[in-house]
Amino acid sequence: MNSLPFDSRAAAVALDDLRAATPLVHCLTNQVVANFTANVLLASGAAPAMVVAREEVAEFAALASALLVNVGTLDRTQADAMRLAVFAARRAGTPWVLDPVAVGALSFRRDFCHELLMQSPAAIRGNAAEIRALAGEAGQGRGVDSLDASEQALACAGQLARQYDTLVIVTGATDYLCLDGNVLAISGGDARLQQVTGTGCALSALVAAACSLKERRLDAAAAVCALMKLGGEQAALHSRGPGSFAVALLDALSTIDGAMLHARWPA
Amino acid sequence: MNSLPFDSRAAAVALDDLRAATPLVHCLTNQVVANFTANVLLASGAAPAMVVAREEVAEFAALASALLVNVGTLDRTQADAMRLAVFAARRAGTPWVLDPVAVGALSFRRDFCHELLMQSPAAIRGNAAEIRALAGEAGQGRGVDSLDASEQALACAGQLARQYDTLVIVTGATDYLCLDGNVLAISGGDARLQQVTGTGCALSALVAAACSLKERRLDAAAAVCALMKLGGEQAALHSRGPGSFAVALLDALSTIDGAMLHARWPA
């Protein structure tokens, strides 16, 4: 893959444009992180909507700016609703994003994710173990946590990006964004992001928001990855542990703008 | 409609009586806000209980002091449980409250809300877009957020109040409470209440608690609307963003008593 520099100036513009647009992000996500995801989207200038019923998802996915599908607490009923939402999103031109939570450990969700991959996701975001498992490589994941560094999933991310012609983001101490044979790396963040449940899931929702910028989705996705990293760095300054870190993260996300992103990664 | 002044002295007495009674509020609410709603109820002196199964809701609604029905993440299974809970509540004389979340955008929940309205709710609480949609007027809501000011839904609120002989509350920078041809307005609060998911949903749970005071439900509902507004104002003084605002709101709600309400709205 060809290595692209992180163009923080383009990311800064994309972040400010995202906030100005207030994209409506339809989230089909897991029970554990629904509240935190909604608050992260609100803090970051997007509008969350968790509409879950098979009777409603198709109608709503067509209205929304973007759709998130997160399989963290997948069951059959939710899988049915996700299928309907993804079909409606495709028909309406709404970009959709897959978060393949814990896909390595469980065959039901792995089969479901592979089925959905045929429906042209705008992006996929996972940790190293998830991206490796999705690409068919045996990972070391025990579930939601990843013991692998993001580097170890880079080849798998590139392969998935090519195979499904999509943006694949593998996150960790360094985030890698793979698209069209290119890879872009962003380093930073804080280890406490791993000690709060749902920061990765919430980032996937932000990636969905980013994909609403369509042809600029790579810049916008890089922007939200950088936003979460900088938010984590700022939150660490105001926290005494994971409880106050999560609170300070929401505070930080609400104030970071494009200029601050560019100042942090001057390039 | 006849304009009533906000009688903060009566509201103050109702708030103190509510705390003394610790009403048990049975919540059938959405997945996103269940935790925050429970914590708001606890902070405000009520006892939350989220009992959701069709096997259990009727038994519990009959024991509870009040029932909340919030359609934010409605699906068929939950709709069935809500029907059973509402029927049992009516039979037992338990007041119940409807929160018609995002009812404008989605026909499944709109039909369901109209069906439930036949079951004599003690109160309805929504934002302007929701109240307008419930009254049959086309709103501008994209989902959970409302782009309309509460004033724009006042006529619709009055119409619903008459039609269903109930208390209708439309909230915003000014909250309007319509009952029996009268309208009562309370202004205040803080814009950050819109940046935290679930503040409106949690207020509906407090309105349910208020309705447990039965013949004094208007004073008590005004009290909890004022409580949330004053809580927001106090929280804004102790917050750096939406994360710390939500935390400070729970802290504030736990300390505000009747005397503080009366001092804020001396009338």
Place this chain on the structure above:
Amino acid sequence: MNSLPFDSRAAAVALDDLRAATPLVHCLTNQVVANFTANVLLASGAAPAMVVAREEVAEFAALASALLVNVGTLDRTQADAMRLAVFAARRAGTPWVLDPVAVGALSFRRDFCHELLMQSPAAIRGNAAEIRALAGEAGQGRGVDSLDASEQALACAGQLARQYDTLVIVTGATDYLCLDGNVLAISGGDARLQQVTGTGCALSALVAAACSLKERRLDAAAAVCALMKLGGEQAALHSRGPGSFAVALLDALSTIDGAMLHARWPA
């Protein structure tokens, strides 16, 4: 029952061993507390995983270090998944823990809990009303809150421990741990633990983590009960109400180690 002293030195070793092992705790819990439970587990050094579908629970319960079954928002679908998870856990030798939330008020979950009790739980944790109801004594519980002191359930806890050959923990201002005809008491904590939803449910998840130490489960369960009490005491020093208390509790849990437990209960 024979009264055992709280051996805080053995508990200290167990707590440090738990953190070193990072047990993977499979949680089948209620919708209200899933997020808080995950964050409490992370702060305390365990790894949470909420895998809920009947298609997945058996596969995951066999991998996990321990399984939690909490009936707070039980419905039929979840009950089926819980049965499968418990059977798989037993087969795989994964210890499992029952939290019989609000079992006194509702016959559906009471029958279900009695059914599950036949499947050799490693531990049961509840408040006084729940433990009394589970033992067949009429309690005063209205649902999730308990108006009884933990002392009042001590005889019932001992009876359940004998009858099901398990560890029974009844929590309150004093926590009692009953096993093999012995009882161990730990006093302390802070009243604000009752004003935040899910502290008891999260403690049950920590008890599940503790049971992963198998033959040392009594020491480890005593350790996590003491951890929650000391966490509450430390959080009270940094809080202005229930919102900041919950945040400070997560912060405190992340820093308390065995030496701090031993210093607090020098014995």
